[in-house]
Amino acid sequence: MMNNKITRIFLVLGLLFILIACGQDSSFSIHFHSNGGTLVEDITYDEGMVLIMPANPSRDGYTFGGWYWDQETLSAPFSASSLLDRDVLTDADLYAKWELVEYEITYVLFGGLNHGENPSSYTILENHTLLSPSRTNYIFAGWYRDAEYATPITEIEVGSLGDISLYAKWTLDGNSTDTYTIIWQNEDGSVLETDITEVGILPTYNGATPVKTSTETQTFTFMGWTPSVVIVSGNQTYIATYEAHDINLEHPFDPSEVNTIFGYDIIAELPTITTTDYTVLNFSDASYLEVYIDIFDWLESDAIAYSDLLDLMLVYDDVEESWVVGEYFIYIYLDDLTYEGLEVYGIGIYGDLALLSWAGMISVLESDFNEPTLGTILPELEGLTGISLNQVSGSEYGILGSYQQPNNAQMIGYYIEDLELLGYLYNAELSLLKNEDVYTFTISTDLVYALYITYDEVSVEIRFWSFDPTVVESSLETLPTRQTINQYEVQSFGQSGLPSVGTYDVLVIPVEIKDYPFPSDYLTNLELTFNGTSFETGWESVSSFYYKSSFGKLDLNFEITSKYTTLYNKSFYQNHEDLGDQYAIVEALNGLNSQIDYSHYDYNQDGLIDSVIFIYSVDYNSDVDPWWAWVYAAQFGEASSITTLDGKSFEYYMWASYAFLEDGLVSVSNLVVNAETYIHELGHLMGFVDLYSYTxxxxxxxxxxxxxxxxxxxxxxxxxxxxxxxxxxxxxxxxxxxxxxxxxxxxxxxxxxxxxxxxxxxxxxxxxxxxxxxxxxxxxxxxxxxxxxxxxxxxxxxxxxxxxxxxxxxxxxxxxxxxxxxxxxxxxxxxxxxxxxxxxxxxxxxxxxxxxxxxxxxxxxxxxxxxxxxxxxxxxxxxxxxxxxxxxxxxxxxxx
Structure with missing residues (x-):
């Protein structure tokens, strides 16, 4: 029997059958009948070949159920074993079996009751006319394929595919107004606010911004609510969501150590020192101040940049080869000796210490306190020398000096007795607060002077300040969030531009004027300008700026299309002056209509596209229209001719030159792109006015x-x-x-x-x-x-x-x-x-x-x-x- 059959070896890999024949000569074909599926080519086997089964066919609305030997009943499945049982010298016919896919239908009823005869599923062969649901006090306004009510649907037609969600739209019947409970909940489950809100109103959270307690390694920024806040149609709980930020465990520059050495805020007179890795070295003595700030994370470029800032702020002294800051001098140095293997840049500040007499010190205080008789209120502490005056806070001063008496404690006691004879009284409450013996001198019901004295064997410090005893510590009310300009527009006119709170996609269309092409990397630069990070841009993008400026309350993603090239040259649009932009805009909107779903950009569903940003390729020129930057409305120009785009009206827009992103920014040496003009104009898109003057x-x-x-x-x-x-x-x-x-x-x-x-x-x-x-x-x-x-x-x-x-x-x-x-x-x-x-x-x-x-x-x-x-x-x-x-x-x- 072995000689009458072909010896076969089957290797099954996934859905593939591999047949290796040996022995007698053989040749046969397999014919595939897809039964409505995609075409599968016949295969022919010749001796010595490897027989590989083809990929399975596909068919809309069906899943492939395998190959079968019989066409009528499809009851004999094809398999490796069934092939072994046949005489393979005979050609074979295989038939595809198909199983109907049953797609699920989800009904979103917003509190309504579905009609009992509406189907829960369907197949590609079925047709279903959708029946109306019911809801107390409402009139059914139709089924829609989307929550934005942009795509109506009345029936599921034969040939439809895929799971679908159907959204019921309702209108009030005019006889009643429903209200629902809106709960605002923090991430930990605690309730922040509960509101009773009428149906059809966009709910607003009025409490303090939610917070999440920081951990040792992270802080958290409030990002918004989950799910997204939508118009009220039923009871709803919104849960606060947060973005985690890793804590920078390095410490930024703290000026207090240097300021304490110099006795005043000398750092405030210098450009901002940016570092998180530094040390302060103090080599001062009783008559001379010498301070060094070694900055370990500065490169040569940082030192040069800071020198440039010093040039802008301070006068340079050629003799000292340093800049002048008050009574002292400042310079930048490179230390390549102190720290083995390191080159450390730093800031040196030095100069003679100007010491005060008691009378000179009193003169300074009389001026600062606006108290011409302060000398009688604060008598001289005899024997105090080398006096310096340090302003601790706005109305508190430290008077420091050398004091070496035979018995310092006894002499200070005598001085306090003199103060009591003048009218000073011991103040128990302030003494407890300051943890020192505080004495006060009352001038009036709203002005009191206070002091305490600390000393050791060689020095004394007198802390002296004034205060108003009638003033209470702030317990001011924090205002709830105010109505936005956008909300005012919706309330007053039923429509608005770009909202200033929330998460939104904003459409950006590059408009290439025919004879002024964009550079080859324009899309990369626009992406950086509008969506880049602070690091990527060198400063901020439009998105990163508004996220920071709004404390995370406005999160914008700019969707940048491919460019539209105009039909005409620059001169055509320029001839229309300040109306010329809308001629180019009409071309671009219509020209890209097949590529853009404009309905996606109406987040508040007022029928208007919230905003569109047009970036044109011509260099800007404030003296020649339309080559400047502005925000305007379609109703005032040629764009009013556009009826609707994907069911939405076009209104608010920004028009600005690509060249603005190439502007410099003096304070930023590593600037890649400059977003500041677009940031300004976006403020107009949200309804705010210019604050500059035209006169x-x-x-x-x-x-x-x-x-x-x-x-x-x-x-x-x-x-x-x-x-x-x-x-x-x-x-x-x-x-x-x-x-x-x-x-x-x-x-x-x-x-x-x-x-x-x-x-x-x-x-x-x-x-x-x-x-x-x-x-x-x-x-x-x-x-x-x-x-x-x-x-x-x-x-x-x-x-x-x-x-x-x-x-x-x-x-x-x-x-x-x-x-x-x-x-x-x-x-x-x-x-x-x-x-x-x-x-x-x-x-x-x-x-x-x-x-x-x-x-x-x-x-x-x-x-x-x-x-x-x-x-x-x-x-x-x-x-x-x-x-x-x-x-x-x-x-x-x-x-x-």
Whole structure:
């Protein structure tokens, strides 16, 4: 029998059968009948060949059930063993078996009840007409394939494929209004807020920004809510989500050690020292100060860059070969000897120590305290020599000197007795607080001087300060998030532009003007400019800037299309002047219509594309339209001819040159791309106005704002109206306030104080009113990229803004909403109240000056007036010594 059959060896690999024949000559074919599936070619076997089965066929709506020998019943499956049982010299026919796929149907009913005859599944052969569900107090408005209600559906047709979700759309029947419970919950399960909200309303969380406790290795930034917040259609729980950030266990430069040596904030007079690996060496003696800061993470380029900054800020002394800083000298050095194998760059500061007499010290204090008779309040401690004066905080000083008496303790005791004869009293409460014996001298009900004395065998320090006993520590209310400009538009007009809170995709279309091509790497550079990291760009991208500026409340992803090349040359669009941009825009939108789903960019479902950014290839020129940058609306030009794009109307847009990303940034030596112009214009897309002046080189903010000279960060009004900032509210009273640095604030809370014109102005939930905003500025954070520009201060201080953001009585969508702007010489929407009160801004040539910031002493604002009438009876007395890297500032705020 063996000789009458072919000897076969089968190797089965996956779905492949490999037949190796030996022995007698043989040849046969296998014919494959796919029965409606994809074509499978016949195979023929000749002696000595390897027989490999072909890939399985496919068929829409079916799964392949295998090959079978019989066509009618498909009951005899093909397999290796079945082939062995046949005489393979005979040609074979195999038939495909198919099994129908049953697809699942998911109904999203939003509280409704599905019709009992609607199917839960279907196959490719079935047709189902969808029946209407029901819901109490609602009228069914149709089934849709998507939650955005963009694609209606009435039946599942024969030939349909895949699992589907169907969304029921409802409208109120007009006879009732449903309300639902919205719960805002922290990640740990604790309830932050519970709201009862009407159906059809977008719920808003009004509490403090959720926080997650830091660990030893990570901090956490609030990112938003899960699931995404949507219009109310039923009870819903939203859970706070966070992004983890690894803690940098290295320590940034702390100026306090150097400042203590010199007795004042000398570091504030220098450019910001950026390092996380340094040591301070003090070789000073009683008459000479000599301090070195060895900086281990500086390269030669860092040392050169810092020298350049010193050149910009300080005068160079050719004799000393150093820069002059106050009474001292500063220079940059390279130390290649002290640390074996290392080249360490550093900063040296040196100079003679100027010692004071008692009378000289009293003269300084009389000026600082504005107390001409201080010499009678603070009598001389006889025998104290080599006196130096150190300002510990805004109103606290340390008087240090050498003191070597036969019995220092006895002599100090006699001095305290003299103080008591003058009227000083022991203060038990302050003594407990300071852990020293504190004595106080009362001038009036709101002014008291205090001191305590520490000493050893060779020296004495007298701590002396003033305070107002009527002032209480701040317990100011933190304002809930205010209504945003975007929310105002929705409330007033039923439509809006780009929201300022949330996570969104934003469409960017590069428009190549026919005779001005983009460079070959344009897409790479645009991706960096709009979506890059701080490291990748050298400063910030549009996305990274807004994520930081908004404290994580605005997370933008820019979807950049391939370029559209216009039909005409530059001259065609230029001939249309400031209307020329919309001729190119209409071409681009229509030309890319088949490639872009425009409906994806209407997040608030108001029927408008939220915004589109057009980047054109021509170099910008502010004197020749349309080659500049602006934000505008389609309704005012040629683009009004566009009806809809994927069911959405086109309205808000940005128009800006590609060349803006090639601009330099003086403070950033390793800049790759510059996003600042696009950042400014995006502020307009969210509804905010320009803060620069059309009549002066510098307006009432002096250039100090991203919406003014494209500098630094968004100011406090901007962030308040974007829904990012929650200032403390101060009405009548005196408070001791501690503010965090606005520049490095991470959550928008406790970094600003708001003083309303009327205490009731804030109860309506918006900030479209007149008020003061106070912030503590340090030259850090997003401001650091512009720190050498003359309109961004290089030293820290308190900034006071007068805001009048009242709205016009009658407004229209995409019109001017505010009563005031920043043009002219008075009646501004935002102005900085100058601490020096010299009215230097607005100006034809002067930006914001350092003297316009409050750095010490008291600022009385009563000489300024409210637009609505009356003096601003507000005063600010600084309590802290302010450093460039101070995390906080303390001051007494009096509102009367």
């Amino acid at each position: 002066h080189d510098y307006g009432p903010v002096g250039g100090f704002d991203m919406m003014d000279y494209n500098g630094g960060d968004h100011g406090p009004l901007n962030k308040l109206l974007f829904g990012w900032l929650q200032p403390q509210l101060a009405v009548k009273g005196s408070y001791e306030v501690t503010l965090e640095s606005y520049s490095i604030d991470s959550d928008g809370i406790n970094s600003a104080v708001l003083i309303p014109y009327r205490s009731r102005d804030m109860v309506d939930g918006n900030a479209f009113d007149e008020y003061l905003l106070i912030m503590f500025y340090t030259p850090e954070g997003l401001y650091s990229g512009h720190i050498v520009n003359d309109y961004i201060p290089n030293q820290a201080g308190i900034v006071v803004y007068h805001i009048d953001a009242r709205l016009l009585e009658t407004t229209a969508f995409w019109d001017n909403y505010f009563m005031y702007n920043n043009d002219g010489t008075s009646d501004f929407i935002v102005e900085i109240l100058e601490a020096d009160k010299n009215d230097s801004i607005p100006s034809l040539n002067n930006p914001l000056q350092m003297s316009d910031l409050l750095t010490s002493g008291t600022l009385n604002l009563s000489s300024y007036t409210w637009h609505q009438g009356g003096a601003m009876n507000v005063s600010i007395e600084v309590l802290s010594v302010i450093y460039n890297t101070s995390d906080t500032v303390s001051f007494v705020l009096t509102v009367s």
